[in-house]
Amino acid sequence: MLVNAITWLLQRISAALLLVVLGLHLWLLYVANPAEIIQFSEAKARLVTGSYVTIYVLLLLFGLFHALNGLYTVMVDTGLRARLVTISILVILGVTLFGVGLYSVVQFIM
Amino acid sequence: MSSREINAKIFRYDPEVDAEPRFDEFKVPLIDNMAVLDVVMHVQNYIDKTLAFRCSCRIGMCGSCAMYINGKPRLACRTQVKSLGTNNITIMPLPNLPIIRDLATDMEPFFEKWKKIKPYYVGKSELTEPAVIRPDSGEREFIDQMLDCITCGCCYGACSMVATNEDYIGPAALNRAYTLIADKRDAIRIERINVVGRSYGVWRCHDQFNCAEVCPKKLVPTKSIQQLKKRCVLQKFGIFK
Amino acid sequence: MPNREMAASQRYATHSQVWGAVGMWAWILHRITGIGLVLYILLHTTLMASSLIRGSEAFNAMLTILMTNPVLHYMELLLVGAVIYHGLNGIRLLLFDIGIGFSRQKEIFWSAMAVGAAMWIYVIMIKLS
Ligand code: HEM
Numbered sequence: 438m439l440v441n442a443i444t445w446l447l448q449r450i451s452a453a454l455l456l457v458v459l460g461l462h463l464w465l466l467y468v469a470n471p472a473e474i475i476q477f478s479e480a481k482a483r484l485v486t487g488s489y490v491t492i493y494v495l496l497l498l499f500g501l502f503h504a505l506n507g508l509y510t511v512m513v514d515t516g517l518r519a520r521l522v523t524i525s526i527l528v529i530l531g532v533t534l535f536g537v538g539l540y541s542v543v544q545f546i547m
Numbered sequence: 548m549s550s551r552e553i554n555a556k557i558f559r560y561d562p563e564v565d566a567e568p569r570f571d572e573f574k575v576p577l578i579d580n581m582a583v584l585d586v587v588m589h590v591q592n593y594i595d596k597t598l599a600f601r602c603s604c605r606i607g608m609c610g611s612c613a614m615y616i617n618g619k620p621r622l623a624c625r626t627q628v629k630s631l632g633t634n635n636i637t638i639m640p641l642p643n644l645p646i647i648r649d650l651a652t653d654m655e656p657f658f659e660k661w662k663k664i665k666p667y668y669v670g671k672s673e674l675t676e677p678a679v680i681r682p683d684s685g686e687r688e689f690i691d692q693m694l695d696c697i698t699c700g701c702c703y704g705a706c707s708m709v710a711t712n713e714d715y716i717g718p719a720a721l722n723r724a725y726t727l728i729a730d731k732r733d734a735i736r737i738e739r740i741n742v743v744g745r746s747y748g749v750w751r752c753h754d755q756f757n758c759a760e761v762c763p764k765k766l767v768p769t770k771s772i773q774q775l776k777k778r779c780v781l782q783k784f785g786i787f788k
Numbered sequence: 789m790p791n792r793e794m795a796a797s798q799r800y801a802t803h804s805q806v807w808g809a810v811g812m813w814a815w816i817l818h819r820i821t822g823i824g825l826v827l828y829i830l831l832h833t834t835l836m837a838s839s840l841i842r843g844s845e846a847f848n849a850m851l852t853i854l855m856t857n858p859v860l861h862y863m864e865l866l867l868v869g870a871v872i873y874h875g876l877n878g879i880r881l882l883l884f885d886i887g888i889g890f891s892r893q894k895e896i897f898w899s900a901m902a903v904g905a906a907m908w909i910y911v912i913m914i915k916l917s
Contacts, residue, residue: 441750442779449885452878463871467911474855477844497833504826511819514751516712534830537837544840544847562796619806642804645797653797705806707815753818754884756811756893769811770890777887 444506451503458496477545484545497538505531551577553628555586557598558639561648568646570637571595577628583616584623586636587650600650607763610699614650615639620701622763641704657700660716664724664742671734678732693726693771695764702758702768714747718758718768721749725771728778737782744779752776810894818877821870828867861915868911876900 465483472479483489505527509517517523553575560568573590584602591598602612605624612623616638617631628636644652680687702718703709709717724743728736743749752772759767781787806812839850854860880896883889889896 760809
């Protein structure tokens with residue numbers, strides 16, 4: 438009951454914020470720096486600024502929540518019964534991917 | 548074939564007898580201002596007496612004659628043959644409901660869900676004076692319009708979320724719940740919010756607008772459901788009491 | 789043969805649907821692009837990390853493979869298209885959620901699609917030039 442309303446709201450909030458951070462991500466890649474092939478050194482040079490790092494951490498956070506919660510919605514829509522098991526798997530997956538993503542971001546600022 | 552003739556292709560199925568449904572084709576003379584209900588009546592009166600369908604008032608008030616006509620649920624009595632733009636009419640029973648026979652569906656699941664939201668007004672007992680609600684208040688205007696539901700089940704048959712999830716309460720009952728919850732005099736609005744806020748309540752709606760597309764009363768249940776979602780969230784934060 | 793165990797009326801479902809509502813197609817596409825994007829971020833995060841863990845050389849090598857493969861080049865355009873569609877239709881859905889646009893849902897959809905087409909063509913032109 439409580440979870441339903443809150444996850445629904447968070448799906449909307451993450452969507453609105455993704456509009457900003459995913460928009461920025463795509464803007465940076467296609468308009469501001471349309472490289473033929475992305476080079477580690479160039480990406481590293483961009484990521485020295487704190488705001489770039491913030492964008493990518495937020496992108497991970499909102500993106501993963503939105504994606505996995507969206508997936509859960511799709512499953513419930515089609516009559517999912519094993520709720521707790523599914524939620525546990527999705528949470529583990531989300532936390533793992535967040536860690537993996539964070540690791541990648543950190544590689545550029547080290 | 549003359550244009551004064553209708554080719555009616557009608558779904559036939561008796562679950563007690565038939566292994567599989569079939570389509571029967573009937574030629575029906577076209578008369579002026581003919582509704583699809585007149586077509587099936589003609590078939591039953593003059594061609595095949597065993598055709599089963601349901602109807603009652605014939606003027607779009609009772610909500611009994613909803614059928615799947617040329618690709619969407621419609622009230623047979625309110626659907627002019629001319630409005631279909633073709634003389635080829637395919638008629639099937641209302642989707643998402645069990646079939647009793649031919650075009651007659653079992654409305655039981657629909658009304659089971661209708662009952663879940665307690666579809667009647669429950670007044671606050673402490674109110675001794677009649678509540679004063681200005682007829683021109685915007686909120687009132689919206690409720691008034693949404694009250695026009697005749698429980699024909701067209702929206703229920705059109706909803707793809709009902710189709711994929713038989714537990715989903717569906718547009719009609721949720722719309723009804725909204726008209727009651729939005730009523731300031733309602734004594735059990737929190738109880739109703741708790742019913743519609745469950746997993747198989749409002750959260751299953753994904754704004755497809757199929758309900759609004761087919762409603763013979765031109766209601767927009769999608770909007771009522773959005774109003775309910777909002778109230779569910781507000782109630783969680785203690786703003787809606 | 790009908791299943792005798794079931795109540796007679798439950799034995800057959802027509803599965804007829806309504807396909808005329810714009811919202812129905814908008815939803816199907818939204819769902820397909822959403823699931824596609826989920827698969828993509830799974831791939832994206834693991835590929836990035838698995839090459840970075842082997843150092844910057846491995847990262848450059850990986851991106852050279854990914855960004856020079858002609859098939860992946862076209863797939864990337866599809867990916868951008870999916871983001872644009874999902875994002876713009878997402879805005880439409882968010883508008884409904886704050887109570888705006890119910891009587892204009894089709895017009896809003898087509899306006900969003902016009903904007904989306906322009907954005908997509910722009911990206912395609914950058915990418916293929
Ligand atoms: C560009 C910003 C985005 C916006 C504005 C947005 C908006 C939305 C909205 C409003 C919903 C809810 C749909 C509903 O309940 O009917 C949704 C669902 C979903 N989104 Fe996004 N989204 C965005 C980006 C993403 C990304 C990047 C992914 C994947 C990584 C994603 C995956 C999903 C999935 C899987 C669903 C569930 C599908 C469904 O319910 O039909 N979205 N999105």
